[in-house]
Amino acid sequence: MSEAVSGLEPALLWKHFAAISSIPRPSKSEAAVARYVIETAQRTGCSVDRDAIGNLLIRKPASPGREGAPSICLQGHLDMVCEKNAETAHDFNKDPIRLQRNGGHIKATGTTLGADNGIAVATSLALMEDEKVQHGPLEFLLTIDEETGLTGAKLLDPNLISSRILLNLDSEEEGALYVGCSGGRDTNGSWKLAWEKAPARSHIVRISVKGLKGGHSGLDIDKQRGNAIKIAARAAVLLTARGARVSAFNGGNKRNAIPREADVTLYLPQVQWDESVQLMERFQEVIQAELQASDPGVKISIAQVKTRRGKVWARALQNKILATVAAIPHGVTKMSADIPGLVQTSSNLGVIRSTKNEVVISTSQRSSVASEMADVAYTAAACLQLGGAKVDAGVGYPGWKPNLESPVLKLAQATFKELYRRDPAVKAIHAGLECGIIGEKIPGIDMVSFGPTIENAHSPDESVEIASVDHFYQYLLRMLDRLSASA
Known part of the structure; x- marks a missing residue:
């Protein structure tokens, strides 16, 4: 494991984040990181499926006693934006991302970090491995080529997904729940x-x-x-x-x-x-x-x-x-x-x-x-x-229209207030989340998006706030518990 993340919590998440940071994953070149995900899924007893374009769908059975809970899909993307400073010698097709700890943040050395959306991938991998989590049936949807055209989402086979609740893990502000996004x-x-x-x-x-x-x-x-x-x-x-x-x-x-x-x-x-x-x-x-x-x-x-x-x-x-x-x-x-x-x-x-x-x-x-x-x-x-x-x-992609009456949004708000004794911010984002495309492909799917604090995404100054990652993971665990507890 990289020294930069040694000792950080949640340990499983940071272990997998360091691992995927060592695997080049530019858009359209996600084969190596996909292999790592598949190997982890199979090692932890999860099933693996894949559609024709290369999106991964991993399934993990429910915790004992929660088999009757609704299936929840956790969603992120495998690729990252590859930007570097002119003076930085780095080949994104060959070289690992060099992680560094800078106070309360994790950054990369002269390049983008890939926390967008490596945190979602690492979170999914951690949940596959973490046997202490209480949850109903889980699906992990990891798409390809999000950053250069949302190709994976656009060509997603919707029959791959059985869940009708989706938690998108591609937002970048702790304490905010996103319920809408722009088209592009x-x-x-x-x-x-x-x-x-x-x-x-x-x-x-x-x-x-x-x-x-x-x-x-x-x-x-x-x-x-x-x-x-x-x-x-x-x-x-x-x-x-x-x-x-x-x-x-x-x-x-x-x-x-x-x-x-x-x-x-x-x-x-x-x-x-x-x-x-x-x-x-x-x-x-x-x-x-x-x-x-x-x-x-x-x-x-x-x-x-x-x-x-x-x-x-x-x-x-x-x-x-x-x-x-x-x-x-x-x-x-x-x-x-x-x-x-x-x-x-x-x-x-x-x-x-x-x-x-x-x-x-x-x-x-x-x-x-x-x-x-x-x-x-x-x-x-x-x-x-x-x-x-x-x-x-180009033909573009659709936006995601906010639904402030969403049941999963209301549960997410209540869970956040229960944990932190304050209300989360409910927002829309001026960026292209895959939720807009997925919602068009699966009418009626109930979605909300959240994540830790990531700053300066898509630039070599990209960083992720360490404390917010632990808060994000604990919040997600509580969400999964509440979504399955009444089953």
């Missing part, structure tokens, strides 16, 4: 590149934007954090006004993460070098002032690059792409009028990639109102179309 959609655009000869008597320079917090494109979209792609494009526009020509533009890693880093490579007239350095210094001061309260670590640099001379983007195409980046919406477009503090609709400019053949931009839209999601997605598509891009609009 991706909108992408691409340009076929046309090239021109690089101008003579020019320096090859690179503008780099670093030091931003990034974060989850749903949970953190209202925190006014900087978007590295937007900032880099603004810097590039300042230099193209001085005759610079773009030859590459790359930023962000995931369409569902706010981009923390971006860089633009340009051919800059040599006579403009000194003034351009001063211009970028002033521009950094401008951006730091804009983000002083929300993202003060931003750093913008310009440096000459030693590389073979190449070509530059055709001028008209360069201008269209930079203008499109400026025009595409990013951030909150509407707050909920019904639930204070809840983002209702948003858009995220997540990735720009350039190769020798094309430039691709990836964006994602979220809303709890289907018509608004369609509208903001159309806005992003319209910006791309007006900029001359070929648009690829």
Whole structure:
């Protein structure tokens, strides 16, 4: 077991979290972690089933005397977001996550931690092994490829599940019960590149934007954090006004993460070098002032690059792409009028990639109102179309409409108050929980979502609060006891 989690409670949960942290599990590459789950299930006497897409359904028989209780499904996903700092050497397809204890938190070293949703996987594994827990029949549904399109949930075989009560373990705030979520959609655009000869008597320079917090494109979209792609494009526009020509533009890693880093490579007239350095210094001061309260670590640099001379983007195409980046919406477009503090609709400019053949931009839209999601997605598509891009609009996934009269919600509220002598917060989330899709596939299934406190998910600053994990696990055990006690 990793030293970082040694001595922590609940011991079984942390043992399994350390184990799965040593197993690479990027989206679409969950085979190794699935094997670990299957081996644990079989070792503990649970049965294993799997649908055609690769989702796992583990069944554990009820505790003695509770066989007549309703079956409960505990649900999470096997994959994790793979983000790292630029200076961190890490191959997510091969290397283990390096855990570290930082005060009252567990973090990773320069990468995402994978507590989203490794805590749910480790919890399920702990419950398979823990014979002291009192419970009725249990099902553990662990889906694949949640983070890059909710593929597992979308292609889930609903006949796999017999439970009509589902506890989703993919929320990130202790003391909160989630009963609704936004739907989402991706909108992408691409340009076929046309090239021109690089101008003579020019320096090859690179503008780099670093030091931003990034974060989850749903949970953190209202925190006014900087978007590295937007900032880099603004810097590039300042230099193209001085005759610079773009030859590459790359930023962000995931369409569902706010981009923390971006860089633009340009051919800059040599006579403009000194003034351009001063211009970028002033521009950094401008951006730091804009983000002083929300993202003060931003750093913008310009440096000459030693590389073979190449070509530059055709001028008209360069201008269209930079203008499109400026025009595409990013951030909150509407707050909920019904639930204070809840983002209702948003858009995220997540990735720009350039190769020798094309430039691709990836964006994602979220809303709890289907018509608004369609509208903001159309806005992003319209910006791309007006900029001359070929648009690829995804079909998206549904939201989860809150049901405040849900029996499992009422039991969850009563159980929380019994344990902690206070009422839990009942919330909806501006992110895509799998509950929306599962609820559409299994009409009438009663669901609630909860979890420990996880901060900065989808970024290398991701951490999980140690104390909240124990509270979460004890609360879950009490829920399972109460759900089966009256049978």
